[in-house]
Amino acid sequence: MKQRHPLALIVHGGAWDIPEECVETNRAGMLKALASGWQILEKGGTAVDAVEHAVMSMEDDETFDAGRGSFLNAAGEIELDASIMNGKTFRAGAVAAVQTVVNPISVARVIMEKSDDILLVGMGAARFAREHKLKMCGMDDLIIEREITRWRSRQTAQKPGSGKDSFRRKRGDTVGAVALDVAGTIVAGTSTGGIPNKYPGRVGDTPLIGCGTYADNEVGGVSATGWGEGIMKVVLAKSVIDAMARSGGDPTEAAKEGIALLKKKAGGLGGVIAVSREGKVGHAYSTPRMARAFVTSEMKSPIVLV
Numbered sequence: 001m002k003q004r005h006p007l008a009l010i011v012h013g014g015a016w017d018i019p020e021e022c023v024e025t026n027r028a029g030m031l032k033a034l035a036s037g038w039q040i041l042e043k044g045g046t047a048v049d050a051v052e053h054a055v056m057s058m059e060d061d062e063t064f065d066a067g068r069g070s071f072l073n074a075a076g077e078i079e080l081d082a083s084i085m086n087g088k089t090f091r092a093g094a095v096a097a098v099q100t101v102v103n104p105i106s107v108a109r110v111i112m113e114k115s116d117d118i119l120l121v122g123m124g125a126a127r128f129a130r131e132h133k134l135k136m137c138g139m140d141d142l143i144i145e146r147e148i149t150r151w152r153s154r155q156t157a158q159k160p161g162s163g164k165d166s167f168r169r170k171r172g173d174t175v176g177a178v179a180l181d182v183a184g185t186i187v188a189g190t191s192t193g194g195i196p197n198k199y200p201g202r203v204g205d206t207p208l209i210g211c212g213t214y215a216d217n218e219v220g221g222v223s224a225t226g227w228g229e230g231i232m233k234v235v236l237a238k239s240v241i242d243a244m245a246r247s248g249g250d251p252t253e254a255a256k257e258g259i260a261l262l263k264k265k266a267g268g269l270g271g272v273i274a275v276s277r278e279g280k281v282g283h284a285y286s287t288p289r290m291a292r293a294f295v296t297s298e299m300k301s302p303i304v305l306v
């Protein structure tokens with residue numbers, strides 16, 4: 001009989017200075033995302049489906065900076081980045097600075113599965129989504145009042161594109177998920193609206209394979225969040241995978257190593273979640289808080305931490 005692999009799923013809703021009054025909505029969003037992915041894994045479904053659904057749940061949830069409710073760029077528009085990688089097929093898909101799509105993670109998935117390309121940007125990504133009959137929306141449909149208010153206050157307070165310092169200290173509710181399914185396939189996915197008031201066309205680490213997202217069935221899977229410009233410089237997700245390979249598969253140690261590297265080399269803050277090929281989950285962050293939740297087939301009930 002073929003051996004069944006342990007199941008594991010971990011999700012995050014970003015690493016930042018989450019204020020006390022946002023803790024409950026973060027917890028609820030984490031649990032909902034976890035449940036939507038876990039019910040797929042439990043029924044013998046694939047890690048790709050589990051990650052896509054968990055991330056979609058957070059993209060649809062205004063609490064997070066992904067899909068609906070994302071930060072606005074300096075022009076007052078939403079531009080979304082997302083990526084997904086399958087550790088078995090070693091294929092990946094990603095979108096950057098895409099507009100008018102409801103779930104960027106789904107566009108990334110279809111690129112991964114149906115295209116020879118990995119990363120489509122802007123109008124090309126939207127055109128691909130339309131051609132593949134994915135859910136489209138108007139330019140303003142994902143914008144919410146909270147973000148209009150934030151955008152207005154930034155116009156007087158900050159130069160466009162100078163999100164770096166505020167990020168390093170605080171905000172960032174990017175979302176991500178990593179899953180291990182019954183067939184032993186590991187998939188990682190990440191989705192974001194980027195940083196508040198970003199320069200139009202600015203792309204962070206999230207859609208870059210190896211930076212925001214990485215999966216390799218021989219080692220594990222990782223999703224990262226935090227200061228994108230720093231994460232890109234240390235190729236954070238792949239660095240965590242390499243650390244996991246070196247440490248014999250310990251995702252917590254590897255996650256800590258990655259976060260220390262981000263700080264040491266780039267002076268950046270952030271968080272990572274990881275799953276090892278044995279089904280162990282790990283997480284680490286250097287920001288005041290990080291929203292995350294996880295469950296494995298070894299656990300009696302899920303754990304949510306904010």
Ligand code: ASP
Nearest residue numbers: 172174194204225226228
């Ligand atoms: N890493 C994302 C970016 O720089 C932001 C985040 O993780 O919150 O676009």
